Amino acid sequence: MSRIFLTLTVILFVSALSAQKLHSPDKNLVLSFKLKDNGTPVYQLDYKGKKVLEESKLGFILNDFFSFSEGFSIIETQNDTSDSVWKSVWGENSEIRDNHNELLVKLVHQATNWKLNIRFRLFNDGLGFRYEFPQQKELRHFIIKEELTEFNLTGNHKSFWIPADYDTNEFPITTSRLSDIGKLIDEVRKEPLAAKAPSPNVAVQTPLMLKTKENLYINIHEAALVNYSAMFLNVEGDKFCLSAHLAPDKNGNKVYFQTGNVTPWRTIIVSDDARDILASNLILNLNEPCKFEDTSWIKPMKYVGVWWEYFTGGGSTWAYTDHKDIIIGQTDYSKLPPNGHHGANTAHVKKYIDFAAKHGFDAVLVEGWNEGWEDNVAYKKEKIYSFTKPYPDFDVKELQEYAQNRGVKIIMHHETTSSVADYERQLHEAFRFMVENGYNSVKTGYVGPIIPRSEYHDGQWMVNHYNYVAKTASEYKIMVNSHEAVRPTGLCRTFPNWIAQESARGTEFESFNGNHPEHTTILPFTRLVGGPMDYTPGIFQGDLSVYGTNKAKLSTTLAKQLALYVTMYSPLQMAADLIENYERFPDAFQFIKDVAVDWDKTYVLEAEPGDFITIARKAKGKNEWFVGGITDENSREAIVSFDFLPFGKKYEAVIYSDAENAHWQTNPQSYIIKKKIIDSKKKLKVRLAPSGGFAISIKEK
Numbered sequence: 001m002s003r004i005f006l007t008l009t010v011i012l013f014v015s016a017l018s019a020q021k022l023h024s025p026d027k028n029l030v031l032s033f034k035l036k037d038n039g040t041p042v043y044q045l046d047y048k049g050k051k052v053l054e055e056s057k058l059g060f061i062l063n064d065f066f067s068f069s070e071g072f073s074i075i076e077t078q079n080d081t082s083d084s085v086w087k088s089v090w091g092e093n094s095e096i097r098d099n100h101n102e103l104l105v106k107l108v109h110q111a112t113n114w115k116l117n118i119r120f121r122l123f124n125d126g127l128g129f130r131y132e133f134p135q136q137k138e139l140r141h142f143i144i145k146e147e148l149t150e151f152n153l154t155g156n157h158k159s160f161w162i163p164a165d166y167d168t169n170e171f172p173i174t175t176s177r178l179s180d181i182g183k184l185i186d187e188v189r190k191e192p193l194a195a196k197a198p199s200p201n202v203a204v205q206t207p208l209m210l211k212t213k214e215n216l217y218i219n220i221h222e223a224a225l226v227n228y229s230a231m232f233l234n235v236e237g238d239k240f241c242l243s244a245h246l247a248p249d250k251n252g253n254k255v256y257f258q259t260g261n262v263t264p265w266r267t268i269i270v271s272d273d274a275r276d277i278l279a280s281n282l283i284l285n286l287n288e289p290c291k292f293e294d295t296s297w298i299k300p301m302k303y304v305g306v307w308w309e310y311f312t313g314g315g316s317t318w319a320y321t322d323h324k325d326i327i328i329g330q331t332d333y334s335k336l337p338p339n340g341h342h343g344a345n346t347a348h349v350k351k352y353i354d355f356a357a358k359h360g361f362d363a364v365l366v367e368g369w370n371e372g373w374e375d376n377v378a379y380k381k382e383k384i385y386s387f388t389k390p391y392p393d394f395d396v397k398e399l400q401e402y403a404q405n406r407g408v409k410i411i412m413h414h415e416t417t418s419s420v421a422d423y424e425r426q427l428h429e430a431f432r433f434m435v436e437n438g439y440n441s442v443k444t445g446y447v448g449p450i451i452p453r454s455e456y457h458d459g460q461w462m463v464n465h466y467n468y469v470a471k472t473a474s475e476y477k478i479m480v481n482s483h484e485a486v487r488p489t490g491l492c493r494t495f496p497n498w499i500a501q502e503s504a505r506g507t508e509f510e511s512f513n514g515n516h517p518e519h520t521t522i523l524p525f526t527r528l529v530g531g532p533m534d535y536t537p538g539i540f541q542g543d544l545s546v547y548g549t550n551k552a553k554l555s556t557t558l559a560k561q562l563a564l565y566v567t568m569y570s571p572l573q574m575a576a577d578l579i580e581n582y583e584r585f586p587d588a589f590q591f592i593k594d595v596a597v598d599w600d601k602t603y604v605l606e607a608e609p610g611d612f613i614t615i616a617r618k619a620k621g622k623n624e625w626f627v628g629g630i631t632d633e634n635s636r637e638a639i640v641s642f643d644f645l646p647f648g649k650k651y652e653a654v655i656y657s658d659a660e661n662a663h664w665q666t667n668p669q670s671y672i673i674k675k676k677i678i679d680s681k682k683k684l685k686v687r688l689a690p691s692g693g694f695a696i697s698i699k700e701k
Contacts, residue, residue: 305365313550378448566628
């Protein structure tokens with residue numbers, strides 16, 4: 001009898017361990033975890049009594065297609081809670097609260113005795129979970145063939161997506177029901193881009209924004225992407241169960257791993273209010289704290305640059321000469337005839353330095369300064385550029401002194417054309433060159449297919465490269481702005497010198513007629529969820545036909561371009577247009593000069609993905625506030641409540657808005673500027689033209 005009783009006790013104990021629940025601090029979110037009868041770990045997520053995710057499987061396929069997703073038993077579970085506040089080096093908020101409850105489930109695979117832990121953290125705004133492989137004698141090195149994590153949605157949600165592609169994030173965003181993705185994806189993938197490597201199946205990129213019929217907003221992404229491949233999401237026909245799909249190398253392997261390591265966090269941000277998605281700090285909270293003791297050298301900044309002129313069709317070129325037979329390290333550029341169109345020449349750069357100094361900008365970006373632009377055919381040659389040798393008409397020392405005397409920095413440009421192996425060989429030498437010549441920030445670029453030729457932009461090897469560049473740059477006290485890199489996952493908290501990324505379809509696509517009016521009303525809900533974007537706004541002359549052959553037209557009004565400095569968050573903001581266009585509109589340019597790039601507090605006033613956004617922010621350390629509002633192709637009336645202002649004081653608001661006859665297609669440069677005295681009780685109605693916007697600067701009287 002005692003043996004039967006003992007067996008029954010063990011069964012009941014294991015059963016009790018198998019069913020676990022975790023509540024968010026405010027009790028609105030509930031995570032449920034259990035093992036199914038076959039030992040498969042599954043989880044479920046509910047919000048305010050509504051299902052967010054149905055039962056969703058967890059696990060992997062390892063090595064030679066071994067299923068590491070069933071046959072588990074629970075060794076132990078642990079619960080913990082945390083409530084703390086940490087200070088950001090820069091950001092949308094100077095202080096961030098980290099308040100979560102945690103469940104750690106320790107599993108053992110019965111057939112192999114291999115151990116796997118799953119750690120769940122539940123915040124008021126969503127869930128983060130990751131896999132942890134403890135060190136163990138039975139398992140050391142292995143290959144992850146696929147991660148089997150599921151996100152089993154409850155229905156055919158409205159989705160804001162771009163197709164899964166291992167080499168690019170620059171597709172336009174498509175809005176459709178989940179069930180329509182498979183019907184639309186082939187047409188979307190026809191978009192001409194510098195490098196494409198589409199997934200073989202129907203899949204989309206993260207961050208993926210979703211909206212249910214019950215008006216629940218769901219955002220799926222990842223946090224702390226380190227030593228792992230980026231995650232995509234498989235979309236299977238009429239099923240609404242999304243599953244993880246990791247970027248492979250060209251051998252078909254996804255991740256080379258060792259026990260003692262952890263995966264990135266899988267994140268689900270949830271709310272019945274779209275504003276909460278934009279306000280969420282969940283992804284930052286899931287990243288490790290700042291790695292540096294001294295962060296005084298990390299400075300948010302505004303900049304201008306020799307950049308947009310290359311896209312306008314006005315004739316400027318990155319290349320110094322038209323000669324194509326270039327061999328880096330052997331070709332003597334002083335003996336080659338210049339083409340007469342090279343933009344990065346000393347005299348021209350001085351004009352931008354003078355403009356930056358006059359108008360209070362921190363820096364000037366110069367692209368095309370270095371040898372190699374003539375013969376930069378991606379994938380066909382490994383040694384493309386020198387990152388220490390300027391063209392003959394670019395005097396590094398003279399420009400350093402000229403800029404320094406005017407209180408301006410020059411931003412270095414390292415375009416690799418994705419010859420990453422050669423860039424890593426030159427990296428320390430390139431950073432030493434920067435330090436010796438007064439550069440404290442670099443824009444990196446990865447256009448084209450990757451060299452080594454076995455790798456993709458979003459695979460594990462390249463993820464490690466981007467992180468290595470940020471870490472190495474910190475050793476030289478250099479800030480990094482990476483373009484064409486894997487989308488961000490909050491690592492700017494850990495490496496705050498990684499001050500911005502592009503990793504999406506930016507303003508440059510406006511020069512190809514490539515962005516749509518709703519584009520910037522979606523990006524904050526998708527790409528920007530993982531971190532700030534160097535979107536390069538501020539284009540005042542939207543009709544590029546005035547420059548010559550380019551017939552493109554901007555997809556926004558001028559007032560909307562001003563609003564983007566607030567709605568598209570970045571600590572690195574460019575006034576991207578040509579100098580002469582700012583001189584034509586000095587009153588509108590004043591907002592770009594005034595707007596801050598670092599913030600104490602952010603307030604999301606209105607938001608609906610694909611339709612409109614209105615955001616207010618308080619400048620860091622100042623009694624100044626800035627508001628930006630944008631809309632899609634439809635005109636609308638925004639209602640701005642100033643209740644975020646301190647009570648009992650008067651403020652002067654300068655309002656930059658679309659004029660009555662403004663329209664992004666027919667009259668984009670029509671705007672008005674008004675001044676009003678306001679206080680915290682005031683509400684303001686502002687009309688936005690089709691694809692229009694408004695911007696407000698507020699100072700205490």
